[in-house]
Amino acid sequence: xxxxxxxxxxxxxxxxxxxxxxxTPHGAIPTPIFMPVGTQATVKSVSPEELRxxxxxxxxxxxxxLMLRPGSQLIHxxxxxxxxxxxxxxxxxxxxxxxxxxxGHLRKLSEEGAAFKSHLDGSPHTLTPESVMRxxxxxxxxxILPLDICAPYPSSPWEARAAMERTHRWAERAxxxxxxxxxxxxxxxxxxxxxxxxxxxxxxxxxxxxxxxGLSIGGLSVGEPKETMWELLRCTTxxxxxxxxxxxxxxxSPEDLVIGVGLGMDMFDCVLPTRVARHGGLFTxxxxxxxxxxxxxxxxxxxxxxxxxxxxxTYSAAYVHHLARTEEQLYYRLGTIHNLRFMLRxxxxxxxxxxxxxxxxxxxxxxxxxxxxxxxxREVQREKWKAARAHRA
Amino acid sequence: xxxxxxxxxxxxxxxxxxxxxxxTPHGAIPTPIFMPVGTQATVKSVSPEELRxxxxxxxxxxxxxLMLRPGSQLIHxxxxxxxxxxxxxxxxxxxxxxxxxxxGHLRKLSEEGAAFKSHLDGSPHTLTPESVMRxxxxxxxxxILPLDICAPYPSSPWEARAAMERTHRWAERAxxxxxxxxxxxxxxxxxxxxxxxxxxxxxxxxxxxxxxxGLSIGGLSVGEPKETMWELLRCTTxxxxxxxxxxxxxxxSPEDLVIGVGLGMDMFDCVLPTRVARHGGLFTxxxxxxxxxxxxxxxxxxxxxxxxxxxxxTYSAAYVHHLARTEEQLYYRLGTIHNLRFMLRxxxxxxxxxxxxxxxxxxxxxxxxxxxxxxxxREVQREKWKAARAHRA
Numbered sequence: 001x002x003x004x005x006x007x008x009x010x011x012x013x014x015x016x017x018x019x020x021x022x023x024t025p026h027g028a029i030p031t032p033i034f035m036p037v038g039t040q041a042t043v044k045s046v047s048p049e050e051l052r053x054x055x056x057x058x059x060x061x062x063x064x065x066l067m068l069r070p071g072s073q074l075i076h077x078x079x080x081x082x083x084x085x086x087x088x089x090x091x092x093x094x095x096x097x098x099x100x101x102x103x104g105h106l107r108k109l110s111e112e113g114a115a116f117k118s119h120l121d122g123s124p125h126t127l128t129p130e131s132v133m134r135x136x137x138x139x140x141x142x143x144i145l146p147l148d149i150c151a152p153y154p155s156s157p158w159e160a161r162a163a164m165e166r167t168h169r170w171a172e173r174a175x176x177x178x179x180x181x182x183x184x185x186x187x188x189x190x191x192x193x194x195x196x197x198x199x200x201x202x203x204x205x206x207x208x209x210x211x212x213x214g215l216s217i218g219g220l221s222v223g224e225p226k227e228t229m230w231e232l233l234r235c236t237t238x239x240x241x242x243x244x245x246x247x248x249x250x251x252x253s254p255e256d257l258v259i260g261v262g263l264g265m266d267m268f269d270c271v272l273p274t275r276v277a278r279h280g281g282l283f284t285x286x287x288x289x290x291x292x293x294x295x296x297x298x299x300x301x302x303x304x305x306x307x308x309x310x311x312x313x314t315y316s317a318a319y320v321h322h323l324a325r326t327e328e329q330l331y332y333r334l335g336t337i338h339n340l341r342f343m344l345r346x347x348x349x350x351x352x353x354x355x356x357x358x359x360x361x362x363x364x365x366x367x368x369x370x371x372x373x374x375x376x377x378r379e380v381q382r383e384k385w386k387a388a389r390a391h392r393a
Numbered sequence: 394x395x396x397x398x399x400x401x402x403x404x405x406x407x408x409x410x411x412x413x414x415x416x417t418p419h420g421a422i423p424t425p426i427f428m429p430v431g432t433q434a435t436v437k438s439v440s441p442e443e444l445r446x447x448x449x450x451x452x453x454x455x456x457x458x459l460m461l462r463p464g465s466q467l468i469h470x471x472x473x474x475x476x477x478x479x480x481x482x483x484x485x486x487x488x489x490x491x492x493x494x495x496x497g498h499l500r501k502l503s504e505e506g507a508a509f510k511s512h513l514d515g516s517p518h519t520l521t522p523e524s525v526m527r528x529x530x531x532x533x534x535x536x537i538l539p540l541d542i543c544a545p546y547p548s549s550p551w552e553a554r555a556a557m558e559r560t561h562r563w564a565e566r567a568x569x570x571x572x573x574x575x576x577x578x579x580x581x582x583x584x585x586x587x588x589x590x591x592x593x594x595x596x597x598x599x600x601x602x603x604x605x606x607g608l609s610i611g612g613l614s615v616g617e618p619k620e621t622m623w624e625l626l627r628c629t630t631x632x633x634x635x636x637x638x639x640x641x642x643x644x645x646s647p648e649d650l651v652i653g654v655g656l657g658m659d660m661f662d663c664v665l666p667t668r669v670a671r672h673g674g675l676f677t678x679x680x681x682x683x684x685x686x687x688x689x690x691x692x693x694x695x696x697x698x699x700x701x702x703x704x705x706x707t708y709s710a711a712y713v714h715h716l717a718r719t720e721e722q723l724y725y726r727l728g729t730i731h732n733l734r735f736m737l738r739x740x741x742x743x744x745x746x747x748x749x750x751x752x753x754x755x756x757x758x759x760x761x762x763x764x765x766x767x768x769x770x771r772e773v774q775r776e777k778w779k780a781a782r783a784h785r786a
Binding site (some may be wrong): 037040041042044045046047065069070074077078084085086236297298300314317318319321322323324325328330332333 | 400433434435438439440458462463467470471476478479537689690693707709710711714715716718722723725726747755
């Protein structure tokens with residue numbers, strides 16, 4: 001049995017949506033799928049059992065944070081991330097590149113790789129395409145990503161091309177280095193190209209033709225308008241090989257998931273659902289609500305009437321409101337469980353609609369009903385989070 | 394069936410320890426028992442299911458905090474605390490007096506009661522022995538406490554007597570007011586007397602003779618040396634009626650539990666086990682450890698080898714260390730579960746030793762092996778917590 005496979009079970013005739021199954025050594029992943037982010041070897045505030053109960057099929061962990069603390073070697077000595085954090089399902093690790101590039105003056109980039117200083121203690125480190133393969137081998141995730149360069153928004157066409165071409169050279173170095181490590185791990189390629197449609201097409205063709213069993217689309221959702229992101233995806237997808245699963249890196253609000261699926265994406269990860277939950281923002285079919293709002297003070301029903309999550313099955317919205325207002329730790333858990341379940345149910349419904357041939361109607365209905373956070377709210381959040389992003393994303 | 398009963402199943406022949414069972418409308422409580430504190434209608438960071446799994450038989454909630462937020466009337470409209478927080482076991486509420494008296498310049502004391510300003514929004518409130526009965530009726534706990542006056546340490550003999558006598562008058566007013574409310578709730582009396590052995594005896598006799606089905610010993614562990622507290626208990630217990638359960642208010646480190654049982658106490662509550670857990674202090678039979686310490690960085694075993702809590706059954710000490718060092722929310726839960734389970738197992742073992750007639754040996758062995766936090770560490774913590782205590786205790 002190969003360590004990794006992807007089979008497509010249904011394709012939408014009116015969009016690029018597809019339903020499939022990714023097989024990994026730690027289990028099957030039905031796609032489309034949302035992947036909760038467990039930055040420091042824990043999805044903030046929830047246990048592995050709660051992740052399972054919410055329907056999580058795969059989670060993501062961050063190489064940058066884990067290499068610094070507790071260190072990839074220590075995790076390796078404990079049998080890898082699965083054993084260390086007691087999550088026996090599939091795991092994906094990023095390359096650490098995104099966080100390192102966000103460090104600004106703390107890092108120095110060259111053809112060899114990226115030298116940087118730890119945000120924790122200032123200690124010097126270097127990431128190269130080769131060292132990242134070693135670190136991710138030690139972490140032991142099922143799916144791993146190569147070091148890439150995420151160009152900032154905005155970037156000049158010249159910067160964008162330079163970053164893309166270096167990313168391509170690093171992709172080839174990563175593939176060569178990966179040979180020496182665990183064949184049970186699967187290395188995805190990363191498509192870049194910043195905000196230039198032509199570069200996105202070129203990168204999709206180049207990386208898509210390398211022997212990567214799956215592809216991640218990087219460098220999006222870094223500050224550009226949403227419409228720009230979708231436009232760039234529209235240029236990218238047609239150039240990607242059909243048979244490889246496609247992961248849209250760092251993207252994953254409810255509406256992004258619904259739209260992204262139609263643009264041919266299979267896998268999504270984002271801290272947004274868990275992060276906004278901790279700030280009181282909870283997802284419902286009608287849109288994002290703020291559970292701290294006075295209207296929930298005496299709300300007898302659950303957060304959402306037909307939600308089957310632990311929070312909604314157990315507690316009134318009034319109690320969740322009380323916990324959120326008093327900043328009780330149980331709130332963070334209850335809010336996180338609700339939003340994760342929302343995302344995972346949404347992914348399952350998207351999959352079912354693709355199989356049933358009704359994805360376009362599902363998408364249109366969802367978007368008509370769902371009120372996302374307004375652009376203004378989003379902007380405030382973006383600014384708030386930007387500073388923290390490099391270190392905590 | 395009466396709403397409340399206490400039966401003594403065994404008594405130690407060489408100490409005042411006894412093993413019994415308290416019956417309440419929400420279930421039986423084997424004594425001696427430790428009661429986890431759920432100040433704001435939640436035991437910080439753990440769910441009701443986790444409390445049950447840790448062996449909790451009864452929890453405590455704080456009237457002061459709940460009357461201000463979300464308000465006792467709202468909780469009443471939701472069917473009381475049990476329904477609101479989804480804990481179907483017994484609950485005890487304090488009177489709010491302790492927190493109000495800790496408010497300092499924000500409160501004004503008279504024979505009628507205590508007028509104070511909310512620490513949240515400065516809004517004016519009054520607690521009287523009568524209004525506290527109404528508020529605790531609305532909260533709906535199984536065991537409720539009357540408004541009392543906790544004299545500060547140190548207090549002059551004159552202050553101490555004045556506080557005690559007023560507490561006694563308030564006790565009689567509370568008993569009269571209680572008549573109008575729910576007979577399913579049981580009102581305990583509170584023994585005061587500050588740091589004067591003679592006053593402690595007098596209060597024990599006075600309150601012990603009033604028709605309270607149970608008694609709480611108040612005003613201890615408020616800054617006096619431990620030995621003073623034990624000496625005062627030695628004066629108090631012989632004056633208490635044998636057949637009423639005795640609750641030592643706000644006391645509950647592991648060593649306090651072991652010693653307090655021998656001085657005739659049946660019920661204990663304290664934020665200490667959950668609070669120190671959140672700061673990294675975890676209990677083991679050998680004493681309190683600091684899980685953030687470097688020696689746990691690569692510790693493969695659980696926090697304590699023979700502990701049967703969820704944390705120890707599931708995770709290595711190294712992983713718990715990692716979560717604590719990175720201040721991950723899951724840590725607070727895992728540490729809290731461990732310390733609660735430790736306290737509840739300890740209570741169960743104390744009970745078993747009393748029934749087996751081996752309590753004195755168990756006590757001596759435990760105390761010989763267990764290293765509590767040093768007096769110096771304790772002092773630093775006390776200072777740190779003092780400021781926060783009024784508002785968060």
